[in-house]
Amino acid sequence: MSVRTPAKPHTGGSPPGLLARIAGWAQRHAGPAVALWLLALIAVTAASTLVGSAYKNDTSLPGTDSQRVIEVLDQHQPRGTADTVQIVVADQQGLSRPATKSRVDAMLAKVGDLPHVAQVESPYAGRATLSDDGRTAYATVTLDGTDVDPEAVRAIITEAQAAAGDGLQVELGGDAVRAAAESGGGAAEGAGILAALVILVFLFGSLLAATLPLLTALFAVGSTLGLLVLASHVFTVPNYTAPVMMLVGLGVGIDYALLIFSRYRSELRHGVERRRAAEIALDTAGRSVMFAGCTVVIALLGLLALGLGALQGVALGVTLTVLMTMLAAVTLLPALLTLFGKRIERSVLKHAAKARRTPGDGWRKLAGVVQRRPWTPLLLGTVALVVLCLPALDLRLGFADAGTDDPAKTTRKAYDLLAQGFGPGFNGPLIVVSEGDRAAAEALNRELATDSGIAAVTPPQVSPNGAVATMLVFPTSAPQDEATSQLVERLRDETLPAVAADTKATYLVGGSTAAADDFAAAVSSRLPIFVLVVVGLSALLLLVVFRSVLIPLKAAVLNLLSIGASLGVITLVFQQGWFGAQPGPIEAFVPVMIFAIVFGLSMDYEVFLISRIHEEWRRTGDPIQAVREGLANTGSVITAAAAIMIVVFGAFLLSPDRMLQQFGLGLATAVLIDALLIRCVIVPSVLRLLGNRAWWLPRSLERVVPTVALERDHRSEN
Numbered sequence: 001m002s003v004r005t006p007a008k009p010h011t012g013g014s015p016p017g018l019l020a021r022i023a024g025w026a027q028r029h030a031g032p033a034v035a036l037w038l039l040a041l042i043a044v045t046a047a048s049t050l051v052g053s054a055y056k057n058d059t060s061l062p063g064t065d066s067q068r069v070i071e072v073l074d075q076h077q078p079r080g081t082a083d084t085v086q087i088v089v090a091d092q093q094g095l096s097r098p099a100t101k102s103r104v105d106a107m108l109a110k111v112g113d114l115p116h117v118a119q120v121e122s123p124y125a126g127r128a129t130l131s132d133d134g135r136t137a138y139a140t141v142t143l144d145g146t147d148v149d150p151e152a153v154r155a156i157i158t159e160a161q162a163a164a165g166d167g168l169q170v171e172l173g174g175d176a177v178r179a180a181a182e183s184g185g186g187a188a189e190g191a192g193i194l195a196a197l198v199i200l201v202f203l204f205g206s207l208l209a210a211t212l213p214l215l216t217a218l219f220a221v222g223s224t225l226g227l228l229v230l231a232s233h234v235f236t237v238p239n240y241t242a243p244v245m246m247l248v249g250l251g252v253g254i255d256y257a258l259l260i261f262s263r264y265r266s267e268l269r270h271g272v273e274r275r276r277a278a279e280i281a282l283d284t285a286g287r288s289v290m291f292a293g294c295t296v297v298i299a300l301l302g303l304l305a306l307g308l309g310a311l312q313g314v315a316l317g318v319t320l321t322v323l324m325t326m327l328a329a330v331t332l333l334p335a336l337l338t339l340f341g342k343r344i345e346r347s348v349l350k351h352a353a354k355a356r357r358t359p360g361d362g363w364r365k366l367a368g369v370v371q372r373r374p375w376t377p378l379l380l381g382t383v384a385l386v387v388l389c390l391p392a393l394d395l396r397l398g399f400a401d402a403g404t405d406d407p408a409k410t411t412r413k414a415y416d417l418l419a420q421g422f423g424p425g426f427n428g429p430l431i432v433v434s435e436g437d438r439a440a441a442e443a444l445n446r447e448l449a450t451d452s453g454i455a456a457v458t459p460p461q462v463s464p465n466g467a468v469a470t471m472l473v474f475p476t477s478a479p480q481d482e483a484t485s486q487l488v489e490r491l492r493d494e495t496l497p498a499v500a501a502d503t504k505a506t507y508l509v510g511g512s513t514a515a516a517d518d519f520a521a522a523v524s525s526r527l528p529i530f531v532l533v534v535v536g537l538s539a540l541l542l543l544v545v546f547r548s549v550l551i552p553l554k555a556a557v558l559n560l561l562s563i564g565a566s567l568g569v570i571t572l573v574f575q576q577g578w579f580g581a582q583p584g585p586i587e588a589f590v591p592v593m594i595f596a597i598v599f600g601l602s603m604d605y606e607v608f609l610i611s612r613i614h615e616e617w618r619r620t621g622d623p624i625q626a627v628r629e630g631l632a633n634t635g636s637v638i639t640a641a642a643a644i645m646i647v648v649f650g651a652f653l654l655s656p657d658r659m660l661q662q663f664g665l666g667l668a669t670a671v672l673i674d675a676l677l678i679r680c681v682i683v684p685s686v687l688r689l690l691g692n693r694a695w696w697l698p699r700s701l702e703r704v705v706p707t708v709a710l711e712r713d714h715r716s717e718n
Contacts, residue, residue: 023282026334027275033335037219037328044226054232055239061308064518065492069433069510073470076463083148083176085141087111087160088414089123090169090421094134100168107163107170108139114159116152118144136421138414143176153180157410173402173414181409181656192651193218196254196644203640204265206347212336213261217253220328221246224321231320237313243660244314245321247652247667248597251645252296252604253325256289257333258644259608262637264337268348274341278334284615285608286330291545292607293326295538296600302534303596306526308519311589318597363635363680367628370681371688378685381677382561388673389564391571397520398480398585399512400658403427406582419478423455428479428513429472430488432496436505438462441469444499444507448473451495453487479513480584488514519588530592534599535560542606544705546614548695554686555610558678559602563595566670570594570662587659590666598670605642605679609634613687614695623691627684635680642675 123137200210263285267277402415542552577583613630652664
């Protein structure tokens with residue numbers, strides 16, 4: 001095996017790179033550059049405000065039974081699409097008492113007069129809306145459309161709960177109620193931004209210097225948010241894309257600007273003139289940022305390989321965010337550095353003069369400790385990652401419902417009351433469709449009634465054209481229990497085929513629980529292609545940039561371990577209920593989104609650290625010293641960047657939305673593991689063991705792999 005010797009350092013005289021030229025333009029036209037960004041932000045914000053959003057949640061799963069149920073019902077017995085609200089009333093003394101009945105009827109009459117209320121069905125109307133013991137009942141409030149103003153829903157909640165008291169409990173459920181309770185966020189984003197500012201001030205010792213990366217990220221995210229609203233009129237964009245976009249955009253935007261600004265500050269400390277320092281920062285750290293951003297984009301676009309409509313809109317939205325943050329980092333940031341350059345330079349030099357030790361000394365010592373006995377930290381770190389990955393083996397996908405809400409919320413109380421009064425399966429009935437005559441539907445109905453996992457089944461409801469019949473099946477278990485998923489599997493694989501063999505009819509099982517199972521199956525079947533696309537393309541980019549086979553292989557393995565560890569932590573917290581979280585399945589969209597985002601973000605630190613190590617190796621030819629100097633020059637920046645991402649992502653644990661909480665915890669955990677354990681401990685250990693072999697590339701590939709210079713040695717040019 002041949003090992004390449006390091007190339008000679010770059011000497012002066014070569015033309016500046018593209019990013020250096022971009023930085024030069026932004027510096028020469030600093031005022032217009034900032035003005036253009038400001039005008040763009042104002043324009044897209046105004047346009048998006050005037051046009052409004054057209055978000056649409058595409059939950060279709062082509063080719064699945066649950067999707068076919070929806071299509072059959074829409075074809076043969078179309079129903080309205082208006083939202084509904086359930087008003088659940090309970091009284092231990094019985095709801096049939098005249099005084100109680102009078103209070104409930106009066107409350108429902110007032111609710112019926114509220115705006116956006118189209119119809120109210122009383123629990124006393126003779127339908128099966130009163131429990132057998134007479135203590136629990138529910139009224140159905142039909143709204144006059146979908147996406148009703150949350151304030152109108154809150155008015156219904158207030159009016160209904162005003163009737164509670166003297167033994168009568170009134171709670172409300174339904175998607176509209178849950179959405180109204182979760183709207184009006186902003187605390188998570190605000191907390192993340194404030195915490196990021198504190199970390200930046202601590203790192204740079206200057207409020208002005210700390211503000212620049214944050215300001216760059218806010219311009220990028222603000223502009224993208226407006227573009228996303230406009231794009232929702234052209235593409236199918238789910239309504240949860242905006243908070244996910246802000247989650248990723250703030251973390252990535254601050255990080256990218258921070259990496260470039262840190263190199264700029266380092267050059268100032270070496271006595272480089274301000275304009276030249278900005279050009280060098282863009283031509284070195286800027287290249288790393290652009291490459292890392294490209295890997296994030298590749299990972300996100302890999303979601304398109306899954307062929308799931310709901311994820312495609314999110315992938316496009318977050319991809320747009322990353323592209324805008326990259327653009328802001330290489331155009332807006334240099335302009336801001338020019339406008340505030342003198343004050344920043346004074347602050348940097350003053351802070352450096354007060355420093356009692358050479359920057360990076362602590363990281364050099366850490367690298368020395370790791371390199372003296374590399375096997376020990378490597379084995380201990382790998383074992384820790386594997387242990388954290390193990391809980392993910394039991395990960396169970398699903399969709400959140402009121403059963404995972406906080407017990408103090410009215411939606412959770414309504415859910416529990418219905419489960420107590422009508423059985424645990426009442427909150428998530430299965431929809432069984434029979435395509436055939438009435439006799440076929442009744443034959444299936446009789447067979448379903450004998451299943452021990454079914455508490456009740458409604459009589460067949462035949463469509464007006466007589467082509468299909470629909471039955472609601474109430475399991476004995478709750479919607480999110482594994483037993484309910486097993487019931488769906490048993491019905492599809494055993495019960496329905498057996499009856500169909502006799503009746504020659506077609507039977508389908510749908511409903512929310514069945515849809516969650518179908519989504520999990522669709523993701524599992526397409527996941528290998530997704531992983532292959534993301535890992536393969538990212539590894540190929542690393543191979544081209546670093547001209548090494550082992551560097552991309554190491555990166556792929558360690559990134560997969562960090563993702564597995566983050567999913568393991570999510571499983572422990574949200575599925576098993578650690579730290580007081582409500583136990584339940586993991587949101588079906590979360591694992592694949594975390595995989596795409598984390599794999600891309602992990603490349604940020606990989607590229608930033610390895611490119612600096614590679615730069616030192618090319619300059620000195622000493623692999624041990626290269627690792628030490630690379631870690632010394634990037635360790636504090638990687639730690640600060642990771643801390644910022646952790647607080648930005650972790651702040652989303654404050655969100656009332658369970659899916660965003662899982663995103664926040666998963667991303668924060670992955671970044672913590674990646675930045676501290678992998679980049680600062682495991683990677684130096686691996687590179688110490690590999691030595692010069694880390695940069696090995698077979699001669700057969702040497703001839704075909706193009707040369708892409710990620711780093712340029714500017715020291716000899718100054």
